[in-house]
Amino acid sequence: MAGLSAAQRLQAAGRRVLVLDKSRGIGGRMATRRSDTAQWDHGAQYFTARSAAFRRQVAHWLRARVVCAWTAPVYAWDGQTLGESSPQQRFVGIPAMNAPLRQMAEPLQVLPNVEVDALQAHALGWQVQAGDQCWVATQVVLAIPAPQAAKLIPTAHPAWPLAAQAQMQPCWAVMVSCAHAIQLPFAAAFINSGPLGWIAHDSSKAGRAGEHWVLHASPEWSQAQLEQSAEVVSQLLSAEFSRLLHGWGAPAAEFTHLGAHRWRYARGSCEQPVPQQATSGLMLAGDWLEGGRVEGAYLSGLAAAEALLASAAQ
Ligand SMILES: Cc1cc2nc3c(=O)[nH]c(=O)nc-3n(C[C@H](O)[C@H](O)[C@H](O)COP(=O)(O)OP(=O)(O)OC[C@H]3O[C@@H](n4cnc5c(N)ncnc54)[C@H](O)[C@@H]3O)c2cc1C
Incomplete structure (x- = not known):
């Protein structure tokens, strides 16, 4: 830019x-x-x-x-409560x-x-x-x-x-596709507790389709896992996503695609x-x-x- x-x-x-x-x-x-069938804004x-x-x-x-x-509605999660983020x-x-x-x-x-x-x-x-x-x-x-x-x-x-x-701080981004729609009251959320910092239903943006999500790790977690492999990061962060979904009462997600990208100089x-x-x-x-x-x-x-x-x- x-x-x-x-x-x-x-x-x-x-x-x-x-x-x-x-x-x-x-x-x-x-x-x-x-990918052949999907796209993610991973930055x-x-x-x-x-x-x-x-x-x-x-x-x-x-x-x-x-x-x-x-x-689309954007929420914030502090580990206890889920509410709308500032408009x-x-x-x-x-x-x-x-x-x-x-x-x-x-x-x-x-x-x-x-x-x-x-x-x-x-x-x-x-x-x-x-x-x-x-x-x-x-x-x-x-x-x-x-x-x-x-x-x-x-x-x-x-x-x-x-x-x-x-x-500048790093950010690990994980790109996820799901077999079924995840029913949540929001399209994206700031996660202010645990390894994740942000989750977003990428396909909620105009011009996109499908069940594709982007998960961003927090700067602290990304720094601690900086030299980790993309495979391990994908597993860890998608498991954390599943844990959050379970806690929010959403049905378990079935992941059909997982990939990770490391932004070494993200923010x-x-x-x-x-x-x-x-x-x-x-x-x-x-x-x-x-x-x-x-x-x-x-x-x-x-x-x-x-x-x-x-x-x-x-
Ligand atoms: C995970 C993540 C989430 C973000 N979320 C948001 C958000 O929600 N809202 C927001 O406003 N901002 C967000 N940002 C920040 C935003 O992306 C950046 O502020 C912005 O895109 C930076 O633009 P830039 O031109 O400064 O740098 P860059 O986009 O990094 O551009 C630098 C360019 O230089 C090129 N380059 C680097 N080195 C060389 C070289 N030696 N020779 C030739 N070319 C080179 C690179 O290929 C790149 O194209 C996010 C960033 C990340 C990584």
Whole structure:
């Protein structure tokens, strides 16, 4: 999100922009996992829009029908009681969470499967290296999680301490399909007790079908089980899901698919927004600079682009 937000703004200002991404598909942590018969938003679950700038972008996505409101009931469980969580206007991509990103990427030149492994100052700006491929750019927006950014930024650069000191927490995500519908009064719930942190009936979002659920472990549990195998994590978290269902009086679920994904750098954010200087032509972007959410990622990309445009105009 942050990279595409920056690229969109820079291209609109007339810059020639190239987006490099190590992944095969577009999405980053707003990715969607697919099997032959199912799909799961296994990263970001929904997003909110509080700032005027992001609300404008969301309004554009709503008109383009790549985003819609997710109005299904969301509850919270504290280990004792189950109740409605605080009301919020929640949005999701349709038919999958990465739909708005795919739309942003359409007019841009995006090269997938390119993992940047070195970034060096160059007489014309920055030299960007990915294996045996190399580009020279006058300006660079590095829009990746902080620990990964810290490995690429030269340690003498003023932005390096920012990335090196930012903390990000992991999240194990388990993707589940069930043979039968699970009867619950909610479509998703924050779980504030035990190994799980969130459960969601993914198919309750528009454009999806079937009985597919996403289970997210809490940051603490994910950290403790960080190097565990995906198979073991799937078993442990689906068993915890079954235990919760039993406690809520729901019939036992019959799982027809189980899979797990480890987000090593899932969430985390600097405590205060951090000002950066664009004079070197290298700007950092990413949710971790602005609140650790989809909206923050969008705003950080926009801010990085604006700063680069302003510095070039001076
Ligand atoms: C499990 C989970 C649940 C979440 N739930 C929510 C939620 O409900 N609501 C919400 O608002 N937010 C949620 N978030 C957070 C949200 O997903 C992120 O804030 C947002 O997607 C971050 O966007 P980003 O552009 O900063 O980073 P990313 O989405 O991580 O994008 C970084 C991109 O950089 C690429 N990349 C990394 N290193 C390199 C490299 N060396 N070379 C080339 N490319 C590279 C990656 O492939 C990726 O595409 C959740 C995140 C997770 C993991």
